Amino acid sequence: MNDTPARRLPAAALLLLALLGASALQAHTGEEAPPMALRGAMQKLGQDMQAVTGAIAVEDWAKVAELAPGIAHHAEPPPEEKARIIAWLGADAGRFRGFDAEAHEAATAMGAAAARGDGTAVIAAFARVQEGCLGCHQGFRKAFIGHFYGQH
Numbered sequence: 001m002n003d004t005p006a007r008r009l010p011a012a013a014l015l016l017l018a019l020l021g022a023s024a025l026q027a028h029t030g031e032e033a034p035p036m037a038l039r040g041a042m043q044k045l046g047q048d049m050q051a052v053t054g055a056i057a058v059e060d061w062a063k064v065a066e067l068a069p070g071i072a073h074h075a076e077p078p079p080e081e082k083a084r085i086i087a088w089l090g091a092d093a094g095r096f097r098g099f100d101a102e103a104h105e106a107a108t109a110m111g112a113a114a115a116r117g118d119g120t121a122v123i124a125a126f127a128r129v130q131e132g133c134l135g136c137h138q139g140f141r142k143a144f145i146g147h148f149y150g151q152h
């Protein structure tokens with residue numbers, strides 16, 4: 001058989017992709033409730049941040065400037081879901097909103113830095129955006145999922 005490494009590689013790559021796809025789909029199994037609208041907004045944020053990373057890598061500041069407003073003004077859940085989240089947060093609502101505000105503010109600064117082609121400032125602002133993401137995830141995500149999807 002003419003089964004050279006070069007011919008085997010595509011099959012291996014496809015298998016890997018299939019496995020990655022399956023694990024992405026399985027990431028939320030075991031949950032008892034339908035997805036919150038916030039999750040969809042977060043997935044979009046994740047994609048936009050990945051696109052920014054790619055644009056930074058090739059110093060495509062115009063692309064960063066184009067993506068930044070979508071991160072600064074990401075979609076919000078509908079009012080009734082928002083009310084449920086705020087009610088659940090209680091006294092922690094201010095801290096939760098603080099992380100969101102940090103990400104918004106830093107994304108706006110990132111867009112402005114990109115518009116003037118200041119790569120160093122773009123990267124500094126990008127790090128602050130990620131601190132907002134990380135702060136909220138570390139502080140709230142596990143409890144959020146436990147509360148709204150019934151995982152304990």
Ligand code: HEC
Pocket residue numbers: 035036038039042043045046049071096097099100103129130132133134136137140141144145
């Ligand atoms: C104010 C809080 C907060 C901030 C700020 C925040 N997130 Fe999230 N994020 C959450 C919560 C809560 C969840 C869990 C949502 C769920 O599972 O329904 C989440 C989930 C996610 C997920 C997983 C979605 C999935 O399919 O499970 C991604 C990706 C994500 N966030 C990206 C980001 C990025 C990128 C940023 C910063 C630009 C960010 N988030 C900022 C609260 C936040």
